[in-house]
Amino acid sequence: MFETLVSAAWALSRHRDGPFAMERHRYLQHCADQGGTPKSLRLKARSILRVAEHMSLDDFGHVDAHRLHEIVFESISSAIPVPTTAATLMSCARPWLKYLGWWPQAQESILPAPVLNNFVTWMRDERGLSPCTIEQWRYRTSKFLQWCSHTGRDLATLQPPDIDAYFVTYGAQRWSRISAGHIARMLRVFFRHAASTGACSAVLAGSIQGNRQYALESLPYALGWEDVRRVIATASGDTEHDIRDRAILLLLAVYGLRRGEVASLRLDQIDQVGGRLHIWRLKRCQPQIYPLVPSVGEALRRYIDDVRPNVAYAEVFIRTQAPRIPILATAIYTIVSRRLRALDIEVAHLGPHALRHSCAAKLLADGLTLKEIGDHLGHRSTSATMTYTKVDLAALRQVGDFDLGGLQ
Numbered sequence: 001m002f003e004t005l006v007s008a009a010w011a012l013s014r015h016r017d018g019p020f021a022m023e024r025h026r027y028l029q030h031c032a033d034q035g036g037t038p039k040s041l042r043l044k045a046r047s048i049l050r051v052a053e054h055m056s057l058d059d060f061g062h063v064d065a066h067r068l069h070e071i072v073f074e075s076i077s078s079a080i081p082v083p084t085t086a087a088t089l090m091s092c093a094r095p096w097l098k099y100l101g102w103w104p105q106a107q108e109s110i111l112p113a114p115v116l117n118n119f120v121t122w123m124r125d126e127r128g129l130s131p132c133t134i135e136q137w138r139y140r141t142s143k144f145l146q147w148c149s150h151t152g153r154d155l156a157t158l159q160p161p162d163i164d165a166y167f168v169t170y171g172a173q174r175w176s177r178i179s180a181g182h183i184a185r186m187l188r189v190f191f192r193h194a195a196s197t198g199a200c201s202a203v204l205a206g207s208i209q210g211n212r213q214y215a216l217e218s219l220p221y222a223l224g225w226e227d228v229r230r231v232i233a234t235a236s237g238d239t240e241h242d243i244r245d246r247a248i249l250l251l252l253a254v255y256g257l258r259r260g261e262v263a264s265l266r267l268d269q270i271d272q273v274g275g276r277l278h279i280w281r282l283k284r285c286q287p288q289i290y291p292l293v294p295s296v297g298e299a300l301r302r303y304i305d306d307v308r309p310n311v312a313y314a315e316v317f318i319r320t321q322a323p324r325i326p327i328l329a330t331a332i333y334t335i336v337s338r339r340l341r342a343l344d345i346e347v348a349h350l351g352p353h354a355l356r357h358s359c360a361a362k363l364l365a366d367g368l369t370l371k372e373i374g375d376h377l378g379h380r381s382t383s384a385t386m387t388y389t390k391v392d393l394a395a396l397r398q399v400g401d402f403d404l405g406g407l408q
Contacts, residue, residue: 005045014049019053019055020055023096024052027048027096028045031044034322034323035311035322040321043088047088048092048096050075051075051092053075062102068090068097072093115155116141118193119138122193123137137186141186144166144187144190147166147170151165156199156200160204188205189205191205192205223340223357227358228358230343231253231336231340231343231355232249232253240307241320244307244308244318247300248335250293250299252332252355253358253359254295254296255290255296256355257356259332259352259353261281263315263326264280265279265315265317266315267314270316275291275292277290300316303316303317313326333352336354337351
């Protein structure tokens with residue numbers, strides 16, 4: 001492995017004869033097997049060698065965060081301590097130590113893991129919620145349980161005033177009024193489930209009163225269609241990143257797909273010959289067939305045929321760096337938000353749902369009915385589609401200019 005990364009004799013000797021050579025070689029081979037590029041492997045090799053040269057025999061088998069910090073800054077003490085150098089060494093050393101099993105596992109005691117795991121299992125197996133919804137609820141619940149742990153509260157003895165304290169001390173500076181309402185409903189469901197297993201008091205769920213909300217209260221955060229074109233144009237290059245991201249952006253904008261639906265798209269769902277796209281709608285829990293728009297079909301073909309890594313996964317979109325595994329729904333958010341920020345586009349939410357909203361607004365402007373828009377977006381009811389009627393400002397201006405015939 002070392003021979004493929006360095007050519008100079010002195011450098012090869014340093015890598016071969018340096019401390020923990022077998023452990024470093026094994027990790028680098030693992031990274032290569034996962035699809036690591038030569039450039040990334042050389043960076044890892046240099047970094048973990050530099051860390052290994054400042055480790056002692058006492059570090060064999062166990063290096064915690066404090067000790068790694070000492071090692072890293074000792075390794076750069078002879079030069080000017082550049083923060084990026086330290087950050088690079090830390091980011092390369094941690095995965096190596098974790099791979100070896102030398103990095104201490106996170107303490108599980110801060111969360112009542114069985115309660116959280118049971119809640120996740122119940123949402124998946126009995127409620128049949130989508131993976132994205134389950135992940136959001138799991139994340140919000142874990143944040144609440146972490147707050148309980150950090151403030152010395154125990155789930156088994158929790159009382160309604162403790163729930164109030166969470167919303168006042170933790171949520172007031174973080175959530176909008178609508179987000180607070182969503183979290184209140186989520187916690188109400190969690191407490192009902194936890195109480196059914198005896199993990200908490202049965203009075204907690206009923207004590208949570210959601211804030212007052214109004215139908216169609218919030219405006220959808222849609223981009224103008226010209227801004228959508230600009231975002232897609234940022235992915236017009238020939239790099240693997242651009243070719244992959246262009247296909248993702250087109251799926252979001254043209255079909256209004258949810259990020260989880262894009263991340264879970266499989267190769268066998270794309271019918272290039274028949275010109276059809278098969279999507280599994282997460283909310284409806286049923287398949288939906290779309291005509292494959294030529295621009296989307298070409299973007300998918302170019303990605304799959306030209307730059308997609310040759311891996312055994314059925315999912316279409318793969319990470320551009322090791323490990324070469326399917327991207328997660330959270331990565332879709334990062335892809336969109338970075339490109340929106342680069343263009344300085346101002347929108348309430350920078351994630352992929354902004355493109356979904358833009359798709360709906362475009363369909364509304366083109367004269368489609370709410371039923372047709374809802375079907376296109378995979379809504380379970382027309383009530384979810386009603387919010388997009390508020391973005392047709394041109395129609396509102398026409399109403400404002402209407403001649404009332406002298407009636408004022």
